[in-house]
Amino acid sequence: MNKIFKITMAAVLLTAASCKKDSSFLDVPPTQVLTNDVVFSDPALALSVLANLYDRQVDFSNFDDGWRSFADFSESFPSENGSYYIVQRNGWDYAEWNIWDYGYIRDLNLFIQRLNASNGLAASDKTRFIAEARFLRANYYFEMVKRMGGVPLITEPLEYDYSGNVTNLQKPRAKESDIYDFVISEAEAIKGQLPVNANEKSRASAGAALAMEARAAVYAGSIAKYGATTPQVSLPGNEVGIPASMANGYYTKALTAAQAIINGSAGSYALYKVLPDLSDNFAAIFLDKSSVNQETIFIEDYKVNSGRVHSFTVNDQPFSISDEGYDAGRLNPSLNLVESFEKLDNTFAPLPTKDASGNPIFYNNQLDIFAGRDARLAGTVLLPNALFKGKRTDIFAGYLLADNSILSSNEAGSLKPLPGTTTPVQVVGKDGIVNGLELRSQTGFYIRKYLDPQEGSGRRGRRSDVPLVRYRYAEVLLNAAEAAFELGQAPLAATYMNQVRSRAGLTTPLAAGDITFDRIVHERRVELAFEGHILFDMKRWRLAHIVWDGNPMSVTDLVSNIGSAKKRNTQPWGLWPYKYYNPASPNNGKWLFRETLPGPVTGANRFQFGNYYSMITGDITAANPKIVKQPNQ
Amino acid sequence: MKKLFYLLIFTTVIAASSCKKDNYKAPGSTLKGRLVYKGDPIGVEYNQVPFELYQSGFGKVGPIGASFDQDGNYSALLFDGNYRFTIPAGQGPFMWKERATGGRDTIAITVNGDQTMNIEVTPYYMIRSPQMAASGGKVNATFNIEKVVTDANAKGIERVNLYINKTQFVSGADNIASAEMAGSSITSMNNLSMSVTIPTISPTQNYVFARIGIKIAGVEDMIFSPVQKIQF
Structure with a gap:
């Protein structure tokens, strides 16, 4: 009896449980996947999706790709055994620098589409998120057009219909000018929807949108104007190349956008003028993350102890001051760059190493040879005997003896007795210079820009949180100056340029008549060194095939025509300090300098017409026959 | 013992089944040739002029894709x-x-066994009868220039270079010394002469390789005369 009861009960229970519909039984909400409805109704979740999109931005020189993305173009020498190829090759592959991440574009388009469709967010959040995604999309198209020229302009997520036919998804390349127009019009459209706040630096702000617009318009204007000098670098459908007639329109837009920032309508941006020492002040632009810094507009931020840190300081700190044994000294600015910093009277001159009759000039202190120059020099470059973290760099290549021979060593910091003495003394600096000795300076210089003076910043365990500056006010001023100059408003150009220059200690203002194309080129090179501009600037002015012409540089090439936009710049030279030892001479113990080409430099940069626009690789053209090839490839 | 036996069987089976061919034959037909203009070879810079099949x-x-060597030769295994x-x-x-419709024309080639096919092109200029010899620590060269393209597509000469190098690769990128003559200073295309001082070579050698190149205005690649080895 009891048994029958149990069986019946079991049967009843089973039957009752089965009453649930099969479909609802199988339809279990996932606990690991967030659906669109959930994500786009919570501002915190939507922001975290946006954070991923921010993180996928592409910059030419950046900390995530490492110090090597700052090297090259003869502006610096790579002091690392595995990286000498940079100065041993004779040019670049056509595919170098290409990007084609339509996966990122699709994610941005989907983000915008889903936000537009969502109802759960406050209107203000929704507007701002959409504006930020449009900013990122425009910024990525800008990055693509700089490298590839016109690319397919996709602003909606494309969907495949499983019909086996993909021709409706194969989009041809837009004109180069169309992409620039898109960047400019997007910036115009979103600037009113982004916060007007100079302290909003790592998310898009109105200032960032306008700075992007000004830069894009100045790029487009110069490609239109100077592209006329290289008719080979263009395609019949204008996928590459912009008609010269459009130049003035772009320059006008650039000037308007830059002036919107300059007149304060996008937030209170200003040049950074805080520290009394102008070189320290210049270096601090890249270090100061407080609200005192009104110069940086849009940055990629880092934070110590959060996991989001970078190794720039670990890789590039001076060897003798390194926090980490044998991890230092990789990026050595070249003499080519160092000598291009002007003297304080606005003139260009090589660093004086020899007098008129060819005899060496002696200096009491290594720093004396650099005296009276643009303060940005010592702010960008760590000179021999310069201070970092309270210590001085120790850079010299050896002793020059009375008989004109050199006493040196193959090991940095090694000791040898001088002639006529028995006590060994140090004959090479602890930071080099020894030809081919990696991780020490081989040009006589170390990098200072972005180098973090914080305690422990050079340790692999801690690393550094110095931000990467993507847009800053000084560049906006230079864009305004360039646009004004090209529009024939030289006095206005001089006003903007003099602001940047006086901050660097060049207090004698340039007159309107002094502003030339060469001046514009030079000012950007020294102000924005190592900020990822040099390649794109040389490309848009169509100077790249002239300055990187593949011919090796002689000393005469090196020290002549400084300040000329077309000066050859194919090999990174160094300035090697020597100590003079001749007890009979009044110059005993003083310093002299020699221009020296570091031993590993065997190649000479050659930029070909086919390098102006990076190759669209075969897998892309094979998948989409509508893509036309780049010129000269 | 039994384990060893199984292992033996296992390896035998694997070895036997591997005997089957698992891949295509490697390409075996060589297509080669050189750049010519009416039968005269055209020299270019090594690794700078690509071709595509x-x-x-x-x-x-x-x-x-591959590129021509400095004598204008190419070859491909297909x-x-x-x-x-x-x-x-x-x-x-x-x-x-x-092509009339735009785009580059192509040459149809049927590869069936090894074959040689010269590529006939129209250079803007040709260097004719180059004579090179060393004397007094210099390499002296005399040559004529023939302007081949004279119609609307004609281009000027930007410069002429005489390059010397210690190895057989001679070009703007590979040289130990060069002499340069601006295109504007050329008045006659005949009996042109140039000379370049031979620098000290370390380790010493008593020969250099030399050739003459013309840089055509608006064209990136230079056209070269054949390389000559010059004893001194």
């Missing part, structure tokens, strides 16, 4: 089949046929 009919189409040969736009110191 296309074979359609196998799904996606992409080029088989499967037998039908190919199209072309030189990409803007490459080489010569003109390449354009």
